[in-house]
Amino acid sequence: DHSAFSRARNERFREGDVVRRVFEHIVEACIVAGLVGGEGFAVDASLIQADANKQRSIAGQDWRRDRDPARSSRAVKEYLATLDDTAWGAASDVVPKFISLSDPAAQWTGAHKGPAFFAYSDNYLIDVKFGVIVDVEASRSIRQAEVGAARTMIERTEERFGLKPERLAGDTAYGAAPMLNWLVEEKGIAPHIPVFDKSKRDDGTFSRSDFRYDPTRDVYHCPSGKRLGTSGTVHEGKTLLYRASKLDCDACPLKPQCCPKEPSRKIPRDIHEHARDVARSFAGTEGFETSRRQRKKIEMRFAHLKRILRLGRLRLRGPRGAQDEFVLAAIAQNLRRLASFVA
Template sequence: MMGRLKSDQGQLFYEFDLSDAIPEDHLVRKIDTALDLSWLRSDLAPHYSSTGRPSIDPELMIRMLIVGYVFAIRSERLICREVQANLAYRWFCKLGIEDAVPDHSAFSRARNERFREADVFRRVFERVVEACIAGGLVGGEGFAVDASLIAADANKQRSIAGQDWRRDRDPARSSRAVKEYLTTLDDTAWGAASDVIPKFVSPSDPAAQWTGAHKGPAFFAYSDNYLIDVKFGVILDVEASRAIRQAEVGAAKTMIERTEERFGLKPERLVGDTAFGAAPMLNWLVEEKGIAPHVSVSDKSKRDDGTFSRSDFRYDPTADVYHCPGGKQLGTSGTVHEGKTLLYRASKLDCEVCPLKPQCCPKEPSRKIPRDIHEHARDVARSFAGTEAFEQSRRQRKKIEMRFAHLKRILRLGRLRLRGPRGAQDEFVLAAIAQNLRRLASLVARPPPAHAPCIA
């Protein structure tokens, strides 16, 4: 006989255990096992008044934000609606079936005030990384670094020319995003990264960089910088920066130093693309940090006109001279040009009678070889190229590219909602928390113990 739905839902009492409604293999169960926020209330206590009306529980707000980023809900208004209707999200947020869900406006105030004052998102991220380390997901031997462009919440039609933007404006009369930008002018990942005036500036978010790096239509963007451990792709650090190479290199240094300071982890090797193959960065890795750079060296010394390239000249570090293919020496005066280059010159008398002059310097009286002051570090990096370990690092670098693909395609963070350097940093850190939690949950999390039934 065909069944029929009950039209009367006015039952007075229900015996209902919210946990029973959540499948044992649901992602929220695994994430809940991996996430520990027991420290949050005590650490945030100094930022709340001891009198007045009780505020919304900060753990509830953090859990709701994590739900949003884990399940790609790109609006705080929509997060509130989903938590209101979705039993699994309610259970994860520790809400009962009749508990009220906070209004979406509460998130903006908490994020801009107490959460930023206490740097809560960064501390939650670090606790998740510690859980990954404790779970054996971090090897500590090899790290990879890279950056990806994320579109900013800025409109080209409302932008102004770069030369018309003035930094000497009154912060008190500026928006929050502009105030944040003005405080980062001396930061190596922001204002101090380059003194080049951008073509366009967005008045609503001046820290966003006008860029055409994707070889398509230009747009305003931030760089999302990741430092990962290559064992399982766990994100060890995350940093927002301007969308230019100098800023990304500065962010990489910050992340490496912060990871060593915070977790006591320093890799034996660092994997990266040619963006991190500039001489100053390589010198920092080799001479200051003692890290093997598995990085393709940025080298423009190869000639394509048929004459000898620098690689055809042999450098003697003992005598600090180059030996040319004709057997003569090129020495240097020791003068550093443009703050980074030494010039090694051959004798004009040697070059005039040399039979190889048409292949060496046909248009010059003598040959000169430029050598970067950090060339030793570049040579160290070149020595790894072609080795089995270097090829393995090249394969492992795909893991960081997969993290960015997951960020944009699964978590749907292709465009920012928040403005300013702090807004971009908050979004990037929350997304990294979500990615690490998903990774941790899929590899080591165990089902939680059963909860006692309750009567509602």
């Protein structure tokens, strides 16, 4: 009877995390079979529609987080328990436009450039040798939560299997400065990831890339050779400002192309800009292009998930329900890969 599986999953085996243990056992079998190289990983996320609809939702500002968990459904209890997790409530302070009453952890999103819907993000970390999924994690469907899930998966894979890749392939969503700094400075992993950069100007004036940075003196040099220095004050906890002298800018013939509406030019520099420079140094190299091609294997896993396994919409609700379905699907995909290559 289907209720036996449901009650066993939610009552008997919930605290034992049996689904995760089965998944890790299959990954270990793939490692023993030589299907995991451990040299290069790829990370990505895909939206999976939640079992929730717009008709049974309320505006985000009307949701009360202080409701009594004892009088709430299981999905609501799980949501309230994840408010401090980096992949869930703590990922962003932005209030969603709508919140589902039946599954409040599901994110209202219009990321597919079509009608908006409630969804979860299925995050995969794969080994690029044969596309084996080495870790899987459910999260909210926003960039900050997906980046937090990626960090969780990398650390857990190193802890459980002793695997730490030399390089990580990903798209621009993982190219923000804090993530790149974590990879370069803390983990020692080469980020084969495009840098998330909005410094390019489209009004005809000089962009930040037109200014040359001198790391030995910690100054910028403008196109006319003048120096821009910083006071060392960190703004908004992440940015240093390098300012030119007003006297230099007033006498500069390039001022109309540099700062026509300001008395002097200033350049913002992220405190983690060194890690961004490291990531930029890989762009265009042979290894970066190899990683870009190999990253398509993770897109193939998601295509297989939706087209063959038919996981386009979740059947279970709440963060744990989504996690169970995603892990079970990853188990099936790894078993198919193991059987195919071993045979």
